[in-house]
Amino acid sequence: MRKLVYYVAGTLDGFIAAPDGSYDFFPLVPEPDVLAHTMATYPQTLPTFAHAQFGIDRPEGRFDTVVMGRGTYEPGLAMGVTSPYAHLQQYVFSRTLPPAAEPEVEIVADDPVAFVRALKARDGKDIWLAGGGQLAGQLLPEIDELILKLNPIVAGSGVPLVTRDFDPRRFTLVEARPFDSGLLILRYTRSEGGQDSDD
Ligand SMILES: NC(=O)c1ccc[n+]([C@@H]2O[C@H](COP(=O)([O-])OP(=O)(O)OC[C@H]3O[C@@H](n4cnc5c(N)ncnc54)[C@H](OP(=O)(O)O)[C@@H]3O)[C@@H](O)[C@H]2O)c1
Secondary structure (H helix, E strand, O other): OOOEEEEEEEOOOOEEEOOOOOOOOOOOOOOHHHHHHHHHHOHHHOOHHHOOOOOOOOOOOOEEEEEEEHHHHHHHHHOOOOOOOOOOEEEEEOOOOOOOOOOOEEEEOOOHHHHHHHHHHOOOOEEEEEEOHHHHHHHHHHOOEEEEEEOOOOOOOOEEOOOOOOOOOOEEEEEEEEOOOOOEEEEEEEOOOOOOOOO
16 A cells, blocks of 8 residues: 655754744755755655756656645745646645646645545555645654654754644654764654554
């Protein structure tokens, strides 16, 4: 079955953006070694408008779909980017946005858990959960893999990795890759038995 993979950049204290939603305290262009790794492993997580800059023609990889909340979609929208990942089918969760003009962008007002379960039941590649914290909080029981780009930064406050009531879930570390810049990419899978019995 297709997996839901939360691939996200965070701080040591668990934030993915500043309290105002900005994220320019993370490197906007990854360090060369990190960029090389991203291009080799997850080029599809680079926005389509950046492909020419990085010499990417058509990115191939494990995903064919991305899901994100309006809070994650909107910074791009504010810059006129209506289809940030045009190489993927994009589902944007929102109860306020109008339908998108692009066929590859669908605005979804349905329950995220039921929607993602239905997506997983279809044939296809894995599903990238781009964020943000609100959507990831609701989808936590459905996250099969968590890939955290852990930056050597303590932010103090901000948008959390997940916004959810206290509900500890266990993940199993399967890969830890340090980079010279101090970034650490941690890859976890959801631990069997680490979920609530009703999931
Ligand atoms: N560091 C990283 O790698 C990374 C990755 C992604 C995002 N971010 C940052 O995270 C921030 C966004 O995170 P966030 O937690 O504030 O917001 P978010 O999860 O991206 O989006 C929240 C919005 O999603 C919609 N939504 C949530 N639950 C829904 C449901 N059940 N049904 C339908 N729509 C639903 C709502 O939109 P409506 O109000 O329109 O209904 C809600 O306001 C941004 O600052 C972004 O830059 C960082």
